[in-house]
Amino acid sequence: MGLGHDQLGLFNVSRPDEALKSPVSAARTSGYSQGDMTAPDSLFPRLEPLLPRVTKPIQYVGGELNATVKDWDAVDVRWALMYPDAYEVGLPNQGVMILYEVINERPDALAERTYAVWPDLAALMREHGIGQFTVDAHRPVAAFDVLGVSFATELGYTNLLEALDLAGIPLHSRDRTDAHPIVLAGGHAAFNPEPISDFIDAAVLGDGEQAVLEITDLIKTWKSQGRPGGRIELLLRLARTGGVYVPRFYDVDFLPDGRIHRVVPHRADVPFRVHKRTVMDLDEWPYPKQPLVPLAESVHERMSVEIFRGCTRGCRFCQAGMITRPVRERSITGIGEMVDRGLRATGFEEVGLLSLSSADHSEIADIAHGLADRYEGTNTSLSLPSTRVDAFNVTLANELSRNGRRSGLTFAPEGGSERLRAVINKMVSKEDLIRTVSTAYAHGWRQVKLYFMCGLPTETDADVLEIADMAKDVIRAGRAAAGHRDIRCTVSIGGFVPKPHTPFQWAGQAAADTIDHRLRLLRSAISADRSFGRAIGVRYHDGKPGIIEGLLSRGDRRVGAVIEAVWRAGGRFDGWSEHFSYDRWVGACADVLPAYGVDLAWFTVRERTEHEVLPWDHLDSGLDKEWLWSDWQDALDETEVDDCRWTPCYDCGVCPGMGTDIQIGPTGRTLLPLTPA
Amino acid sequence: MRYAKRGRLRFTSHRDFARAFERALRRAEIPMGYSAGFSPHPKISYHGAAPTGVASEAEYLEIGLARLMDAEAVRVALDACLPAGLDIEECLPVAEGTLAERIDASRWQITLPGLDPSTVDAAGKIFLATPAIPVERPTKSGRRTVDARAAVVSLTVADSEPTGSCAILTVVVRQVTPAVRPDDVIAALATVAACVPTAPARAIRLAQGRLDDSGQLTDPLAPERAAALAARESVPDTLDGAQR
Structure with missing residues (x-):
């Protein structure tokens, strides 16, 4: 949580829709043969009359700046890329944008995008027999070779089922034929795809850039050979690479008490463990070069440049920081080029320098200074998603805001008490925090946002109540530093969800009631003191959605039936509070799980033991399970570990095991001012 | 400026168009005039946009530039930076008053x-x-x-x-x-x-x-069209020279 930076994941617009004037399309939602002979008709002529009847129709028409529509018949391999959430959330996703461009740059392949459709349009599509479509050329998703789905969060699983059903693709991998696309999962949630293993054909762990190219090659070869052995042979070829997980080739056996006995391949020619993919030189992958700019409003109205990938801070709750190791920096000159090219290509007014901990880039001071110089007086604003709590971060923010407003700064102490911060390995003292925010207020920042989590391992009520004290101290110190009372502090707090491949993967998740109870205590502790009035705001979420996220995060194959039951009962858009129904999930768990001798609590609040086989143990993120366990024990002992970017290696296992190494500067190069075109 | 909203892009709302237009101004590097103040905005005034989902051949807006530019060059540059379907049809230097009075x-x-x-x-x-x-x-x-x-x-x-x-x-x-x-x-x-x-x-x-007495609509850009024509006929080169 908090770290919503999992955004990681040509030609000008041409419009075949207008060219394909055919008023009647034969395309129905099922029975698509992978039409290599003829291009499928655009669904747009049939979709268009429905659009005036739905909300925000612009999200379904495509036509984004820098979108690509290629000739169907001119390529060998065709990808439909899906972000399984609403268009406004999915469009800015960096992962999808990068893969879309990487694939479309190949002359022999094309990629189009598809997003979750809202229930109003989904109902009309079913009524009129219109299948799930891509927004680029409105081609039916069922006609592509691959449907690649990027899961930044597990709450998109019901949207996957909805899209498959709308597309006319059988929900279950086993029911698909050679006529259907390969359904491929990626993104952070793919590091434990077991809950969706019935519905996907394959999963790729880690960076997608090289993986999609290799998969494209493999499919191209298989098709050119006349598709020998059909779908199974293709999946086998993918599995044999060792970098693509094909769940159907693995058996999961259970012990009488419900735990997993073992996960083993049932064929000799597929590997026991599947490894994650790591792109090593980010300067060789300067994507997206031509970021997509939607006509519709999206959740990120800015351009993002990924300044490094990976994180070695070692925050024990953070799945992103664990599974994206090692740290790989983009060079200062590479960043400068991407910012320049991206701004020219998009016309955006704001650039975000994206990563898991941007202030940690070895040349961040020069980058900030150089960009601020370059864009001085241009109404271009620069931002850094700041989570580091130190004065240096404020210096950077000051530099980047040289041209513009100083409205708000964000810091993420994550844990309320010093003890708890030792447990989660977020090394920041209360004094650091007070000093940092005082500096910020003294430099004219008026609003400070503090991110916390609730329900962390070993947490007590007292730990959470310390957040109230901290917020009050922040305001007190801030008023003194600013010399006036016009400052605000917002406490943003969410429930912690233990994630696979982290030291907390064994932890018992806090129950929803516990989270809600502690949040109530915190809110009343803050509002009890009238002298702070509205200077302190609290933003929070209740604990129930976190429990379902926990079920889906650490679930195994038995959870698939729960997901399907929830979807059949109308579950969609589970990341949206207005659509999410806790009761629907609890009901589905109660219907499905007792047959296996387990329940919702078994998957969520139960603490695991050292030698329990975890559902994702056969999926190799590079981290040694022994190291994760010892880090979990260190957490319980409140012992911290250092950041290996600056200190010697502590043997998490990634670098030697995967043949990788951290890649950081300084390069010693500088960001040259641009010469006017 | 008169612009059109056509085909599938008729589903853009006015806010969608405004965002796309402002980005197009930046990409086309049009030297915009900005409002003064804490948070400067480019000077653009839009006139009564057609509803979302309704196409139009006749939408109007005005922009304020920081320096004199050839109006047709502005039109061409902007049109190239907008997706096909959001098309800048005409661009003329303001001759008198505002468009609001003529619509x-x-x-x-x-x-x-x-x-x-x-x-x-x-x-x-x-x-x-x-x-x-x-x-x-x-x-x-x-x-x-x-x-x-x-x-x-x-x-x-x-x-x-x-x-x-x-x-x-x-x-x-x-x-x-x-x-x-x-x-x-x-x-x-x-x-x-x-x-x-x-x-x-x-x-x-x-x-x-504007509705005339016979119930017909007058062309809101008529004064600009007339002024532009007159300028072209009387002083063919000075305007061009003044921009450099």
């Missing part, structure tokens, strides 16, 4: 699928003979009733082959508050004469301007 009505063309022109013509006559036709419209804050009749200046049905495939209606509507939109006119025809198309009707705004 008080719209001419819409409405296509009603599955209706015979004679049927719609009969319905139109009933419409025009009715003093007030309240219709309901869903809004964010519940349903709201507007009179679809009073603002309508004229309503004519094009003569076409009575194939039964569609009828084409042209209406001239005054820009009043609350606005009367093509949807309201369609709803009114259904109310007074049970005249309901078999598929969703499609509307296009063909023109905006």
